[in-house]
Structure formats: C-alpha cells, structure tokens
Amino acid sequence: xxxxxxxxxxxxxxxxxxxxxxxxxxxFTLGDLICHFPRGYEDRTRxxxxxxxxxxxxxCFKAMVMNHPRTNHIxxxxxxxxxxxxxxxxxxxxxxxNNKFAAEQLQYGREYIFxxxxxxxxxxxxxxxxxxxxxxxxxxxxxxxxxxxxxTAGLSNAVVLRCVQQALAICDPPEEILPxxxxxxxxxxPADRAYQAIHxxxxxxxxxxxKRRLIFEEFFVFSAGLSLMRAARASKTAVPYANTDxxxxxxxxxxRLTGAQSRAIDQILADMRRGVPMNxxxxxxxxxxxxxxxxxxxxxxxxxxxQCALMAPTEILAEQHYHSLSRLLAPLGVTVGLxxxxxxxxxxxxxxxxxxxxxxxxxxGTHALLSDATTFRDLGLVIADEQHRFGVAQRSxxxxxxxxxxxxxxSATPIPRTLALILYGDLEVSILDELPPGREAVDTFLxxxxxxxxxxxxxxxxxxxxxxxxxxxxAVEENEELNIKxxxxxxxxxxxxxxxxxxxALLHGQMKGSEKxxxxxAFAQGEADILVATTVIEVGVDVPNATLMVVEDADRFGxxxxxxxxxxxxxxxxxxxCILTSHSHNAETLQRLKAFCKxxxxxxxxxxxxxxxxxxxxxxxxxxxxPVFRVADLSLDLQSLKDAQAASxxxxxxxxxxxxxxxxxxxxxIGELFxxxxxxxx
Ligand code: ADP
Ligand code: MG
Numbered sequence: 001x002x003x004x005x006x007x008x009x010x011x012x013x014x015x016x017x018x019x020x021x022x023x024x025x026x027x028f029t030l031g032d033l034i035c036h037f038p039r040g041y042e043d044r045t046r047x048x049x050x051x052x053x054x055x056x057x058x059x060c061f062k063a064m065v066m067n068h069p070r071t072n073h074i075x076x077x078x079x080x081x082x083x084x085x086x087x088x089x090x091x092x093x094x095x096x097x098n099n100k101f102a103a104e105q106l107q108y109g110r111e112y113i114f115x116x117x118x119x120x121x122x123x124x125x126x127x128x129x130x131x132x133x134x135x136x137x138x139x140x141x142x143x144x145x146x147x148x149x150x151x152t153a154g155l156s157n158a159v160v161l162r163c164v165q166q167a168l169a170i171c172d173p174p175e176e177i178l179p180x181x182x183x184x185x186x187x188x189x190p191a192d193r194a195y196q197a198i199h200x201x202x203x204x205x206x207x208x209x210x211k212r213r214l215i216f217e218e219f220f221v222f223s224a225g226l227s228l229m230r231a232a233r234a235s236k237t238a239v240p241y242a243n244t245d246x247x248x249x250x251x252x253x254x255x256r257l258t259g260a261q262s263r264a265i266d267q268i269l270a271d272m273r274r275g276v277p278m279n280x281x282x283x284x285x286x287x288x289x290x291x292x293x294x295x296x297x298x299x300x301x302x303x304x305x306x307q308c309a310l311m312a313p314t315e316i317l318a319e320q321h322y323h324s325l326s327r328l329l330a331p332l333g334v335t336v337g338l339x340x341x342x343x344x345x346x347x348x349x350x351x352x353x354x355x356x357x358x359x360x361x362x363x364x365g366t367h368a369l370l371s372d373a374t375t376f377r378d379l380g381l382v383i384a385d386e387q388h389r390f391g392v393a394q395r396s397x398x399x400x401x402x403x404x405x406x407x408x409x410x411s412a413t414p415i416p417r418t419l420a421l422i423l424y425g426d427l428e429v430s431i432l433d434e435l436p437p438g439r440e441a442v443d444t445f446l447x448x449x450x451x452x453x454x455x456x457x458x459x460x461x462x463x464x465x466x467x468x469x470x471x472x473x474x475a476v477e478e479n480e481e482l483n484i485k486x487x488x489x490x491x492x493x494x495x496x497x498x499x500x501x502x503x504x505a506l507l508h509g510q511m512k513g514s515e516k517x518x519x520x521x522a523f524a525q526g527e528a529d530i531l532v533a534t535t536v537i538e539v540g541v542d543v544p545n546a547t548l549m550v551v552e553d554a555d556r557f558g559x560x561x562x563x564x565x566x567x568x569x570x571x572x573x574x575x576x577x578c579i580l581t582s583h584s585h586n587a588e589t590l591q592r593l594k595a596f597c598k599x600x601x602x603x604x605x606x607x608x609x610x611x612x613x614x615x616x617x618x619x620x621x622x623x624x625x626x627p628v629f630r631v632a633d634l635s636l637d638l639q640s641l642k643d644a645q646a647a648s649x650x651x652x653x654x655x656x657x658x659x660x661x662x663x664x665x666x667x668x669x670i671g672e673l674f675x676x677x678x679x680x681x682x
Contacts, residue, residue: 002171004031011166018159024152030167031174036160037198037214037631038147041207044115045145051089053127055120060142062135063087064111071103079103085114092118093126102132111135113142145201164199175665178220179655182647189213212640214631218673219644220651225670227652233279236404241272241304249299252332253292260434261289265296267430268408272300278381278406283415284432285602286567287439290410293432294383295325297408302334302361306380306405310364311398313386315340315513316520320542321385322364329362339365339374342513348373370397383408412567413560414602442570444578444597446554446590455550455579456498463502463529467547467574471532472565474556476508483583485552491532499530507533535561537568544572554580555589559596559609 007029008014008022019028027033048059063085071081081096081103094114096102106112116130131141141158149160173195178188189197194213201207246265250257257265264282271278284290298308310325312318322338329336337351337360348368354360358377363369379402384395399405409427447455459469471494473487487508495504505528507519516536523531524543531537531546535557549569554562562580570576580593592608599605655663 002030002167004029004034004171004174006030006171008033008163008167011163013159014163018155021152021154022163025150025155030171033164033167034171034173034195034199036149036164037211038207039150040148041201041204042146042148043204044142045203047113047143049089050085050087050092050125053092053118053125056117058115058117060113060115061087062111062113063092065106065108066091068108069103069106085112090125094130095126095128097129099129105134106132113139115142145204145207147199147201147207168196168199174669175661177662177666177669178217178647179651179662181654182651186216186643186647188216191217211631215637215640216644216647218631219637219641220648221666221669221673223641223645223648224651224666225673227648228667228670230279231652233277233404236277237275238277238404238406240275241269241300243303244269244273244300246296246300248332249296252328255436257292258289258432258434258436260284260432261293264293264430264432267428268293268297269300271428272297272304272406277404278408279427280407280430281409281411281427282430282432283411285414285435286412286564287435287571288412288432289436290385290412290432291321291324293430294385294408294410295328297381297383297406298325298362299329299332299334301381301406304380306378307355307358307360307376307402308362308381308383309369309376309379309398309401310362310383310385311369312364312366314536315342315366316516316536317385318364318366319517319521320524324542325362325364335359335361337363339363339368340513341366341368342517343368367394370394374401376401378402379405381406381408383410385410386412412564414563414606438573439570440575441600442549442566442576442578444566444580446580446582446593446597449581449583451581455581458577458579459530459548459550460499460502462548462577465547465574466545468523468526468528468543468545469530469548469550470537470546470565470568471530471550471552472537473532473534473552476510476534484556487532487534490552494530494532502530503528504530504532507531507536509534509536535565537565542571543568545574547572547574547576549576549578551578551580553582554593555582555584555586559592559605560602562596563602563605 002010007019008027009016009019010030014022022028022033025036027036042058044058044060046060048061050061050063053059053061064087066084066086069081069083071079073079077098079098079100081099083094083096083102083106085092085094094116112132112134114127114130114132116127118125118127133140133142140161146157147161147164149157149164151157151160173192176191178191182188183190189209189212191213194210194217197206197210198214201210246269268278268280271280282290282293294310298310301308310321312321318338318340322336326336335354337354339348339351339355343351351360351363352374355363356375356377368374382395382398382402382405384398384407395407395409399407459471462469471490473485473490475484475486477486477488487506491504491506495502505519505523507516507523509516511519519528519531520537522528526545546569549566551557551562551565557565566578569578580597582590582593584590595608596605651666
C-alpha cells in the first residue's frame with residue numbers, strides 16, 4: 001500500500017512532465033490528488049435507445065456499427081471519419097474529426113456503448129465526436145457518473161481521472177476524523193466511502209452525499225480548531241491589571257469619545273482586569289474611531305508596566321498610526337517606536353534593541369514585527385489593525401513574543417455574520433456602531449464617460465475651495481487588453497492635459513515602501529491637490545482635508561472595497577463626495593453600483609458583496625487569511641457550517657483531550673488547514 005504523502009510520480013504514467021502539470025494545480029502527493037475533488041459530474045449512467053436521443057442533450061446508447069468507417073482527407077490537418085450505427089429503433093450517422101482511434105477501433109458488425117449528443121441541423125440526425133467503449137471494456141467514459149475535474153494546461157480530464165483512480169486503488173484515503181456518534185447524528189458518510197464516492201459515485205445522489213460529508217468535514221476541522229484555541233486560551237492566565245483608570249488619557253483627547261468608543265474601551269478594561277488574556281475584536285465601519293480605542297488599550301497596558309505592539313497591514317498605515325499615536329501619547333510619557341521592513345537596517349536594530357530592553361513602550365509596525373529578531377522585554381498587549389489581512393497563525397506568532405499577552409483585533413470591514421463566525425469564531429466582539437458627531441454621509445454618484453467634463457469641473461471646484469481629491473484606478477500600468485484605467489497613465493493625463501495648473505501625485509503598490517510613505521505624507525500635508533492611486537490607499541489612511549473620491553472603472557472593485565475607498569473621504573468637517581465611473585453595460589453590475597450609491601450601511605454592503613462574489617473575493621484575493629476550503633462554499637453551505645460547529649463543540653466536550661487515533665488525526669488536520677490559510681497570504 002502506498003501512503004498519502006508519497007509523490008504522485010509513483011503512479012503509472014506520471015513522470016516529471018506530468019508532475020509539473022499537476023504542480024500547477026498544487027498537487028504533489030497522492031493525498032493532494034485524492035483531495036482534488038471534481039467540480040461537477042456528468043451522469044452517463046442511463047442508456048437510451050437512438051430514437052430517444054434529444055438534440056444537444058448528451059446521453060449513452062448501445063449501437064451496432066453498420067458499415068466500415070470511411071476516412072476522407074479533406075485538407076491538411078482535417079480528416080473526417082464517417083460511420084453509421086444503429087439499434088433496433090433507428091440509424092444514426094456519426095462523424096469524427098481527426099480521430100484515428102475511432103477509424104481504427106470501430107468494427108463493422110460489432111456493438112459499442114456511445115456517449116454523445118445529436119445535432120439537429122441536418123436532415124435526419126447526426127452526431128459528432130461521440131466517445132465510445134467496447135461492450136466488454138470496463139466503464140470509464142460511458143455507463144457511469146463521470147467526475148469533471150478542475151484542469152490545467154496539458155492535463156485532460158481523462159488523465160486526472162485515471163491518476164485519481166490509480167491513487168485510490170493503491171492508497172487509503174485520509175483517516176476518519178468524525179466519531180460514529182456524530183456521523184450518525186448528522187447522517188454523514190464514513191470517510192473511506194466519501195472519498196471513494198466523490199471520485200467514482202454510483203449515482204449523482206451518492207456524489208451529493210459524499211460532497212456533503214466532505215464539506216461537513218472541512219467545517220468541522222475548522223470549528224474544532226477554533227474551539228481548541230478558545231479552550232487553550234481560557235486555560236491561560238494573565239496578571240490582572242491593577243490600574244485601569246484612564247483619566248489622564250481621556251484628558252489628553254482632542255474630542256469627546258462616542259458612546260460606542262466608550263463602551264468598547266470599558267469592555268477592554270474589564271477584560272484586562274480579569275485573570276485571562278483578552279481576545280477581542282473591535283469591529284466598526286470606516287471612520288468609527290477604532291484607533292482611539294486601540295490607543296486607550298495601549299495606554300492601559302503601558303501604565304501597568306507592559307509593552308504594546310500594534311501591527312498594521314501596510315507601511316503607510318503603520319506610519320500614520322505612528323504619527324497620530326505619538327502625538328497623542330508622547331505627552332503622556334509613552335515612548336512610541338516604528339518598525340517596518342523598509343527602514344534602514346541600523347534603525348531597525350536600534351528599535352529592536354529598545355524593545356528588548358523596554359526602552360520603547362509602544363511599537364507600531366508591519367510584518368517586520370513578526371520576525372524572529374524582534375523581541376520584547378514584556379509584551380502585554382498585541383493589537384492587530386485591519387485584522388482580516390492577518391491570519392490566525394500570524395496573530396499567534398506575534399502573541400508568542402510575550403507571555404500570553406492580551407490580544408485586540410480591529411477590523412474596518414463590516415463582516416457578514418457567516419464570515420464573522422469563521423474568521424472570528426475565537427474572539428469576543430465589540431462593535432462601534434456610531435460615527436463621531438458631525439459626520440455627514442458621503443454623497444455617492446455613478447456616472448458614465450459622458451460626464452467626464454463635469455467630473456473634471458467638480459474636481460477643480462473642490463480644489464478651489466481648498467480641498468483635495470483622490471482618484472483611484474484599478475490598475476497600476478496601462479493594460480490594453482482589459483481596457484481599464486491605469487494609475488500611471490491617468491495621473492500623467494490629468495497632470496499634463498487636464499490640470500496643468502494643479503499638483504497631481506501618483507501612488508501605487510509597486511512603489512517602494514519609503515516612496516509610498518513620502519507621497520502619502522506629502523498629500524496628507526496638502527502638498528498635492530489630486531492623488532491618483534491604486535487601492536493601496538484603501539486601508540486606513542486619514543486625510544481629513546480630502547473631500548472627493550473618484551473611482552475609475554468602479555465595476556472592477558468589490559462593493560466592500562468601494563465602501564473602504566469611500567471611507568477615505570468624509571473624515572473632516574466638510575461635505576464629501578464619491579463619484580464612481582463605469583463603462584459597463586451589464587445591467588446587473590450597474591444595478592449593484594446604483595444600490596451602493598444609496599447605502600452607507602457597511603454591513604448591508606458586505607452581505608451583498610458576499611452574495612455576489614463569494615468569500616474568496618470578499619476581502620480581495622489572497623489577503624483574506626481565510627482558511628482555504630476545498631469543497632465548502634461559505635456563501636452556500638451555511639447550514640452545514642452551523643451543524644459542524646455544533647458537532648465540534650460536542651466533540652470537544654467528549655473527546656477534546658482524548659488520546660485516540662481519531663483525535664490525533666483531527667489535530668493534525670487542524671494544523672494543516674490553518675497552515676494552508678496562512679499560505680495564501682501575501
Ligand atoms: P477608523 O475606525 O476607520 O480606524 P480612525 O480611528 O482613523 O477611524 O478615526 C477617524 C477619524 O475620526 C480620525 O481623524 C480621528 O481622529 C477622528 N475621531 C475618532 N474618534 C473621534 C471622536 N470621538 N470624535 C471626533 N473625532 C474622532
Ligand atoms: Mg483605522
């Protein structure tokens with residue numbers, strides 16, 4: 001017997017070249033292959049008679065070859081083979097294009113099983129390129145439910161199918177992780193049957209059952225993982241903070257906190273007084289003032305003698321937090337440091353030394369904080385901003401730099417409940433459902449290209465009033481094929497052809513960190529009137545003087561992303577606007593964008609986005625830190641998720657610490673799932 005971890009090259013017919021093709025599908029081992037599930041099935045089980053064949057509906061039928069196949073060479077590269085077949089109901093003419101195999105195999109007077117669809121464009125029926133098998137051959141492409149696999153260049157469905165079947169024949173499928181009690185309660189197939197049936201189901205119903213089992217399994221592994229983490233954390237201890245009086249902090253604030261901010265801070269302080277590490281998510285729409293909540297938490301940890309690390313997803317955002325928090329907290333005696341990847345090695349070293357000896361109380365940084373070189377004297381609080389960009393494992397990596405520090409996660413993306421359950425199943429939640437006073441809704445419009453002169457006039461008007469504008473483009477460089485605006489070219493056009501008298505700046509993600517920072521800082525200080533950018537500005541950046549956001553080719557963005565972009569304006573006292581442009585003629589797309597113009601409720605927008613685009617796209621590809629589910633679809637399989645969650649709670653209660661093979665298998669699967677999630681992140 002082979003093992004799941006064996007390379008696929010042990011299969012017959014899989015050499016280096018094939019292995020390379022499979023690698024494109026992330027398939028390296030037999031286990032990967034067995035977990036390469038079909039994306040659909042073709043039911044070829046039913047045999048019909050020729051007279052029952054319907055136009056364009058492929059079906060299987062048994063027929064006898066009525067003449068010798070005749071091949072005509074039409075021109076270079078085109079051979080036509082014609083043959084007539086019949087059963088007791090009718091005759092049928094078959095045509096094969098460039099099919100030597102058919103010409104050689106089909107024998108006059110013998111019967112075969114065919115699978116194909118008749119076309120009705122000729123007088124009488126005709127069928128082109130059916131597949132066929134001899135009666136005495138094993139059913140591979142006919143007389144069965146045929147799995148249809150996700151493919152890549154060079155790999156045909158038949159090859160994948162053959163390899164999967166070989167793998168299943170020589171290797172046991174992944175071990176059972178679901179106890180029988182749970183399988184029975186939820187009507188779930190055992191693992192070995194499910195893995196067989198997903199690849200070679202006897203019927204579509206069986207395929208469906210197999211799929212249900214595998215979806216349940218994925219959710220179960222994930223939920224159990226979260227439950228274990230929760231349990232592990234609950235068993236940890238923290239020294240309760242003695243001093244949670246924030247009078248000095250409140251006195252230093254330039255404004256009054258909103259009710260929601262106060263509530264969130266009180267919840268955090270209550271967590272910090274308990275003897276268990278805090279594990280809290282602060283969720284609030286853009287502009288709700290999450291930074292102040294983070295600052296309060298940081299101040300509290302620091303006045304109790306601990307250090308705090310705030311991790312931001314981009315250098316720009318880290319920089320901005322660094323400035324605003326230094327301004328606020330330095331006068332209160334807090335030493336604030338910055339640590340990002342693009343800093344000079346010497347400066348990084350200095351900051352790291354100060355963190356190690358306690359010279360810095362609060363450090364703000366990017367992924368650079370995670371590096372092994374970064375150590376703390378006493379890390380008491382970890383804050384992750386815009387957390388959806390960080391996965392569970394990254395959170396815990398940072399946490400591991402302290403002795404069970406408190407954890408505070410801040411998310412600006414309103415998350416649909418379904419996803420919240422998945423992403424934050426292990427967190428307590430505070431919601432900032434109130435914007436600071438004086439904020440007016442950002443008026444949003446959708447316009448076509450004919451409005452260009454008016455858009456330009458409007459930009460000019462905003463600038464004349466002393467304000468600034470963002471213009472966001474979907475691409476960095478010109479891309480003719482897609483015909484979408486690129487930031488580079490558009491910035492140049494605006495500067496030279498439209499606003500030669502204004503200052504246009506350019507910002508995109510391919511620039512170096514320091515360069516981006518310089519441009520952003522300059523814009524924030526009013527040194528440019530118009531900032532043309534890609535979505536790098538999506539996250540967090542605060543320029544209260546900006547009152548207009550123009551999004552070019554808005555149909556290229558997800559609604560949640562548009563909502564984030566819109567949140568970049570309306571942060572000051574002045575009335576703000578968002579203009580979406582689109583060339584799209586797709587009614588559904590335009591409908592969606594129009595609906596966006598009328599809503600400011602981030603949660604509603606998020607739900608809509610999830611429905612439209614699915615969870616993979618929800619936060620922008622490759623950034624979500626969401627576990628990569630192979631079969632499950634978060635937007636469709638809600639009930640299954642709920643069942644699996646209930647079952648996993650039950651499982652933890654019964655077997656959580658048990659030393660059974662099932663429990664061990666489950667633990668290793670949990671590890672795998674979370675590693676895969678991290679692997680998808682930038
Ligand atoms: P987000 O929740 O999007 O991170 P920020 O923390 O960046 O929001 O806050 C957005 C803006 O609102 C900042 O300029 C901040 O100084 C300001 N702000 C935060 N809280 C208040 C408040 N209670 N009253 C007035 N302005 C506030
Ligand atoms: Mg923020």
